[in-house]
Structures are given as structure tokens and as C-alpha cells.
Amino acid sequence: MTVSLRPHIAYFVTPHGYGHAARAVAVMEALLRHRRDVHFEIFTRVPAWFFSSCPPDAYDYHGVWTDVGLVQRTALSEDIPATVERLAQFMPFEDDLVSGLAARLRETACRLVLCDIAPLGIAVARAAGIPSVLVENFTWDHIYAGYIEDDRRLRWYVDYLADLFADADHRIQAGPACQYHPGWLTTAPISRASRTSxxxxxxxxxxxxxxxxxxxxxxxxxxxxxxxxxxxxxxxxxxxxxxxxxxxxxxxxxxxxxxxxxxxxxxxxxxxxxxxxxxxxxxxxxxxxxxxxxxxxxxxxxxxxxxxxxxxxxxxxxxxxxxxxxxxxxxxxxxxxxxxxxxxMPRRVHAGPNGAEQAAEFVASLLTG
The missing domain is CATH 3.40.50.2000 (Glycogen Phosphorylase B;)
Incomplete structure (x- = not known):
């Protein structure tokens, strides 16, 4: 079948706001410029319409909870007790959830799993025997550590998530990143490109x-x-x-x-x-x-x-x-x-490639390597 010959990539995206989904779309669109034959399996609870700038035949959408992130009272304030309650309902990941999603990745012949700070994707990739790529400018263990004084129960999730994120096979750090690490690909800021004058x-x-x-x-x-x-x-x-x-x-x-x-x-x-x-x-x-x-x-x-x-x-x-x-x-x-x-203030024009292009080149090399 023609469709089965297309390289399929699973993309697990945190539903924390729209910013991570915007970054995922930027990487997807850049990768499609390198490899028009790529097909994405998107796993997230970000609304499906958000991905509609991508060609409709280039992805399938799966409405799956992939992450907790932070529960927000408003765009500027967090609800830590509510966050801990949701974490307790979601983590540690249930074996049936991970194995079921791993089976779905095998059924769709996914060759790679990209994760924009959604740790579930890394666990699923490991269960499916598929390489994982973490795309991040921070990870949740680092963020939660800043709230441990508010709720000591977060310590367990910091340790659990640190181990999960460390299990990724590859890592792309989208600049500016919170914790730079030598040996990982670091890109310029990743954003979707404007398309209308x-x-x-x-x-x-x-x-x-x-x-x-x-x-x-x-x-x-x-x-x-x-x-x-x-x-x-x-x-x-x-x-x-x-x-x-x-x-x-x-x-x-x-x-x-x-x-x-x-x-x-x-x-x-x-x-x-x-x-x-x-x-x-x-x-x-x-x-x-x-x-x-x-x-x-x-x-x-x-x-x-x-x-x-x-x-x-x-x-x-x-x-x-x-x-x-x-x-x-x-x-x-x-x-x-x-x-x-x-x-x-003057407009500041920045030279060099958008980080989405740098990330896409790296992912494309994994598909051909």
C-alpha cells in the first residue's frame, strides 16, 4: 500500500497552552519542506483546528491526554494544589495506557516519536521500541522543582519525570532554553513563519x-x-x-x-x-x-x-x-x-535559520540514518 511506505512520525504535544503546539507545528511544517512524504500521528488535547495550517493529508489527530503541565487560575497564576491532584490521577502512567498507545504506534508503522515536553510520548516510544526525540526549552521536573516549597508532594513527580525525560534517545533544545546541556542540539528560537504580508x-x-x-x-x-x-x-x-x-x-x-x-x-x-x-x-x-x-x-x-x-x-x-x-x-x-x-524602539532583524529548520534537518537525518 502506498500510504504504508510513507515514513510515519508520532508527535506527542503537551496541552499546556498553545505555545508548545505552535512550536510542534513549526517543526512539522519545516520537516514537510524537507520530506513531503512524512505523515504525522499527533497525540494531544490541543484542539484539532490548531494544526490545520498543515496539509490535511500530512497528519492524523488523536485526542489523547499526554501531559498535565500546570493548572492555571489565570494566564499569569498557577494553581499548585490542583496541579498535584491532576498529577496524582495521571502519574505514574498506567501500563494499559502505555501499551495501548505503543500498539497504536506499531499499527501506524511509526518510525520516530517526537515529544514537545509531553513525557507520555517517551514512555510510549520505549514500550514500542521506537526512538524518541524530546523537543524542549524546559522540562516539567525543572518547573515543578520551583514549587516544592508550596507542596512537598511535588518532589516525587520531580524525580519521576526527571528519569522519564532522561530516557529520551535524542534531545533538541529550543533556544532560549532553561538548562543548556552540552552534546544536545541547540537551535535558534523555533516559531511558525508568517505567510501573509x-x-x-x-x-x-x-x-x-x-x-x-x-x-x-x-x-x-x-x-x-x-x-x-x-x-x-x-x-x-x-x-x-x-x-x-x-x-x-x-x-x-x-x-x-x-x-x-x-x-x-x-x-x-x-x-x-x-x-x-x-x-x-x-x-x-x-x-x-x-x-x-x-x-x-x-x-x-x-x-x-x-x-x-x-x-x-x-x-x-x-x-x-x-x-x-x-x-x-x-x-x-x-x-x-x-x-x-x-x-x-527600532525593529531588530535577526539573521540565520529559524530553529524549526534546524530541528527539521536533525529529524530528517534520523529518518535517513
Whole structure:
């Protein structure tokens, strides 16, 4: 059968937000440019629509819980007790779960298992006798270790997950990574590439070509943007807010310079970033990577308790144009007082290949090696 001759790759993706799925899509699309015959078996609970930028004949979607991650109260705060409760329900992995998924990988003739910080994929790969590749800028044992003082029960999961992640056959560290290790492939930031010109995106949004445009986003997490009316204070600037139509407070009339989009809109997020002069967002890997390659300024909201945050903040300060915005400033729109400083920052153009291409070249070599 023709389909059986195509190299199949399983991709286990954590459902923690959309950033890891965005990174997985970037790697998948880059690999398809190297090997158009590759077929992916995607295992995750990230909504299936998120992967629709990939050719429909290039993947099958399996709605499987692959990871716990962190339970979030909001995009900026974690619920550690709830996280521990979910970990207790999910780990250690049940033998039936692992063996059943391993059988599915054998049935689909998978030759490789990629895991974007979803440890279940590594366990399944080992049970199926298939090589595994861990793609990460952090692992959950490192993140959970930062919360042990909040809940001592996390110590067991730190040790359990450290052993699981160490069991990966190969490792790709997506820069900027939290813990660099010699001997592992380290890439430039990995992000999906924009695909529509800024001029056309602005035209579709109704933003004048030369008007300043600011993207306000909390990534894959919902947020009640209670400050939208305050943006009328800057009628010279157009503000684009994905998820602005999903606010719990309901949809009401907005100032004409505020463009609210549904959380799942027809606009490709990297296109919105590339079309913006400034992005205001929590500091998360996917947003940082997209802004890095777009070159625009970033007003970033740190997450002091989340260990990834300090690494990303330091990277932005060193390699990008940007300014910190506190959680209070974000909620009250006081960041508007610093908007002119952000708008005045030059775009920083970065040379070299996107990390997705570097990761894809490595994975392609495993398929032919």
C-alpha cells in the first residue's frame, strides 16, 4: 500500500497552552519542506483546528491526554494544589495506557516519536521500541522543582519525570532554553513563519498602512480584557486583541481603534505579530519566538514564580527590543504610559535559520540514518 511506505512520525504535544503546539507545528511544517512524504500521528488535547495550517493529508489527530503541565487560575497564576491532584490521577502512567498507545504506534508503522515536553510520548516510544526525540526549552521536573516549597508532594513527580525525560534517545533544545546541556542540539528560537504580508493583513483588519498597530494577547489562555475602553485614550494607535470577543463580561461597543477578534479567528497569529509595531503579552516561549523573528518591540509581563520566565526575560533584554510590564500595569492599561517608548524602539532583524529548520534537518537525518 502506498500510504504504508510513507515514513510515519508520532508527535506527542503537551496541552499546556498553545505555545508548545505552535512550536510542534513549526517543526512539522519545516520537516514537510524537507520530506513531503512524512505523515504525522499527533497525540494531544490541543484542539484539532490548531494544526490545520498543515496539509490535511500530512497528519492524523488523536485526542489523547499526554501531559498535565500546570493548572492555571489565570494566564499569569498557577494553581499548585490542583496541579498535584491532576498529577496524582495521571502519574505514574498506567501500563494499559502505555501499551495501548505503543500498539497504536506499531499499527501506524511509526518510525520516530517526537515529544514537545509531553513525557507520555517517551514512555510510549520505549514500550514500542521506537526512538524518541524530546523537543524542549524546559522540562516539567525543572518547573515543578520551583514549587516544592508550596507542596512537598511535588518532589516525587520531580524525580519521576526527571528519569522519564532522561530516557529520551535524542534531545533538541529550543533556544532560549532553561538548562543548556552540552552534546544536545541547540537551535535558534523555533516559531511558525508568517505567510501573509503585513500590508494585506492590515488591509483585512482595517488598519491604515502607516498607523501604529499594537497586538495585545495572552497567548492560548483566556483573559478578561477589562481595559479595552481605556485604549480610546490613544486614537492614533490601532489595538488588535485576539480573544477580545470572548471576554466573560460580554461583547459591547468598543472604541473604533480597538479590533477584537475571536480566540480562534481566521487570522494566523504569526501574521498578526509580523504586522504589528508592538506586542503586549505575557512572556511565553511561542510569543517571544514569533516576536524575535518579526523584530517588533515586546511589552512583556513576567511570571515571577514560573522558572521559564526569568530565562525569557533575560533573552528579550539581550536580543530583542522590549520593556517589562507588570501584571498590575497590564490589567489597568498603565502600560499605555510607556507605549511611546515601545513604539520608538527600532525593529531588530535577526539573521540565520529559524530553529524549526534546524530541528527539521536533525529529524530528517534520523529518518535517513
Amino acid at each position: 503585513a500590508e494585506l493583513v492590515r488591509e483585512q483588519l482595517g488598519v491604515p498602512r502607516r498607523a501604529p498597530m499594537v497586538l495585545v494577547t495572552m497567548g492560548g489562555f483566556s483573559w478578561d480584557y477589562g481595559f479595552l475602553d481605556a485604549l480610546a485614550a490613544r486614537p492614533d494607535v490601532f489595538f488588535v486583541v485576539p480573544g477580545g470577543r470572548d471576554r466573560p463580561s460580554g461583547a459591547v461597543d468598543r472604541p473604533p481603534n480597538v479590533i477584537c477578534l475571536p480566540h480562534h479567528s481566521t487570522f494566523f497569529h504569526p501574521d498578526l505579530v509580523n504586522s504589528s509595531d508592538v506586542v503586549i503579552s505575557k512572556v511565553g516561549y511561542s510569543t517571544v519566538a514569533e516576536v524575535y523573528w518579526a523584530g517588533c518591540a515586546l511589552g512583556y509581563v513576567p511570571r515571577p514564580r514560573f522558572r521559564e520566565s526569568d530565562v525569557l526575560v533575560e533573552f528579550v533584554a539581550r536580543e530583542m527590543s522590549g520593556l517589562p510590564v507588570s501584571a498590575v500595569e497590564f490589567d489597568t492599561a498603565d502600560w499605555l504610559n510607556r507605549l511611546d517608548d515601545l513604539l520608538a
